[in-house]
Amino acid sequence: MAMKLKILGAGREVGRAAVALEIGEEYILFDYGVTFDERDIPQLPLVVPPSRVKALLVSHSHLDHIGAIPMLYISAKPRAYASYLTYRISKVMLEDFLKLSSYYLPFEHVELDAFLDNVSILKYNSSVEIDKRYTVETSNAGHIPGSMIFTVDTGRKRIIYTGDVNTIDTRLVAGADTSRLEGDVLIIEGTYGDLDHPDRGDVERQFIESIKEVVENGGTVLVPAFSLGRAQEILALLAEKVPYMDVKYDGMIKPITEIMLEDKRNIRRSDLLEKAIETFQPVRGWSERRKVWREPGVIVASAGMLKGGPSLYYIKRLASDKNSAVFLVSFQAPNTPGRMLLEEGTFMDKGPRVVARVEWFDFSSHAGVSGLLEIVKSVKNLERVIVIHSDSDTADRFVSRIREELGLEAYAPSMGESIDI
Ligand SMILES: [Zn+2]
Numbered sequence: 001m002a003m004k005l006k007i008l009g010a011g012r013e014v015g016r017a018a019v020a021l022e023i024g025e026e027y028i029l030f031d032y033g034v035t036f037d038e039r040d041i042p043q044l045p046l047v048v049p050p051s052r053v054k055a056l057l058v059s060h061s062h063l064d065h066i067g068a069i070p071m072l073y074i075s076a077k078p079r080a081y082a083s084y085l086t087y088r089i090s091k092v093m094l095e096d097f098l099k100l101s102s103y104y105l106p107f108e109h110v111e112l113d114a115f116l117d118n119v120s121i122l123k124y125n126s127s128v129e130i131d132k133r134y135t136v137e138t139s140n141a142g143h144i145p146g147s148m149i150f151t152v153d154t155g156r157k158r159i160i161y162t163g164d165v166n167t168i169d170t171r172l173v174a175g176a177d178t179s180r181l182e183g184d185v186l187i188i189e190g191t192y193g194d195l196d197h198p199d200r201g202d203v204e205r206q207f208i209e210s211i212k213e214v215v216e217n218g219g220t221v222l223v224p225a226f227s228l229g230r231a232q233e234i235l236a237l238l239a240e241k242v243p244y245m246d247v248k249y250d251g252m253i254k255p256i257t258e259i260m261l262e263d264k265r266n267i268r269r270s271d272l273l274e275k276a277i278e279t280f281q282p283v284r285g286w287s288e289r290r291k292v293w294r295e296p297g298v299i300v301a302s303a304g305m306l307k308g309g310p311s312l313y314y315i316k317r318l319a320s321d322k323n324s325a326v327f328l329v330s331f332q333a334p335n336t337p338g339r340m341l342l343e344e345g346t347f348m349d350k351g352p353r354v355v356a357r358v359e360w361f362d363f364s365s366h367a368g369v370s371g372l373l374e375i376v377k378s379v380k381n382l383e384r385v386i387v388i389h390s391d392s393d394t395a396d397r398f399v400s401r402i403r404e405e406l407g408l409e410a411y412a413p414s415m416g417e418s419i420d421i
Pocket residue numbers: 015017062064065164389
């Protein structure tokens with residue numbers, strides 16, 4: 001039976017992860033996410049007939065991996081597989097997405113509920129049979145709590161899909177477990193396929209030192225952080241190093257952290273995350289929001305790229321204060337206020353110059369190129385590598401390194417391409 005990989009999204013782009021494994025008339029889907037254009041309008045992946053989807057494997061709960069999933073539940077009810085945390089957090093993320101973007105989405109709450117009703121929960125290092133024909137094996141991807149690597153065994157080929165991966169241990173999650181990976185084809189993310197991150201310990205020390213400098217000087221540090229993953233990592237770090245400090249958090253951070261603590265086995269330092277939640281204060285509503293930035297301390301708030309949410313409110317207040325600071329802790333995409341702040345010193349067109357201290361710290365939850373090459377190398381019996389979730393230039397450089405350093409066949413397909421396997 002002919003087998004193909006169809007790139008429904010994430011072909012030479014970061015985000016909108018959606019890959020279909022086509023076996024005869026059937027499909028097994030890896031993720032079904034969205035991306036956002038310059039005006040923040042959701043861009044959907046390509047479509048396959050939902051009635052022919054035998055299984056949807058959901059790697060983790062970032063919107064660029066789950067945002068379009070309810071679309072598959074308009075005309076059918078495919079069985080989905082995910083970890084407990086991916087399942088629980090997906091609900092919160094998709095509800096919020098519907099609230100903010102419903103005007104652009106071809107689905108509603110009914111389809112979201114249909115998806116949630118059809119999820120089977122998988123643990124790490126387990127396997128499940130689908131239709132008595134395919135086997136799916138799981139392992140920890142090390143990216144955010146609940147993130148999973150899937151291996152699909154069709155009987156003839158074994159196809160591995162990494163989702164987003166990280167190889168280092170952070171407070172939030174242990175690095176990816178690649179010890180048992182075996183497969184013919186590896187579909188791997190290549191977000192940082194051409195660079196290595198600085199040593200995490202050094203980054204953390206500089207971050208904490210900088211925070212102390214600002215706060216001891218009477219200033220407020222705004223840390224814009226995505227409410228799923230990065231915010232919890234920063235809060236756990238602060239709880240370990242500066243628990244005495246006045247730290248507030250704002251946005252969806254609280255509900256998501258509470259869900260993470262429902263399954264502590266998958267949080268590497270759940271003690272620190274618990275300590276953070278017990279020690280630090282959430283911002284409850286507008287009357288508090290109007291006050292907290294006036295006092296010395298740290299505010300961890302979404303959105304991470306200052307595109308909206310409470311972080312945008314706070315930066316407007318703190319921008320003109322030379323004693324205060326904005327410490328960015330995540331990737332700042334082109335055309336976002338965060339990127340503009342780093343490159344032009346302002347966060348909106350013709351906006352005021354930001355007088356507050358601005359710095360960027362690399363707390364990435366994606367493996368750098370050395371880690372990615374290690375993952376490729378660790379896979380037993382590997383024949384070829386498919387690079388997705390990577391900018392075009394980065395993908396080309398990553399592909400060259402896989403070919404030259406590991407002697408493997410590697411390719412970075414574009415959206416819409418079909419690859420025979
Ligand atoms: Zn992603």
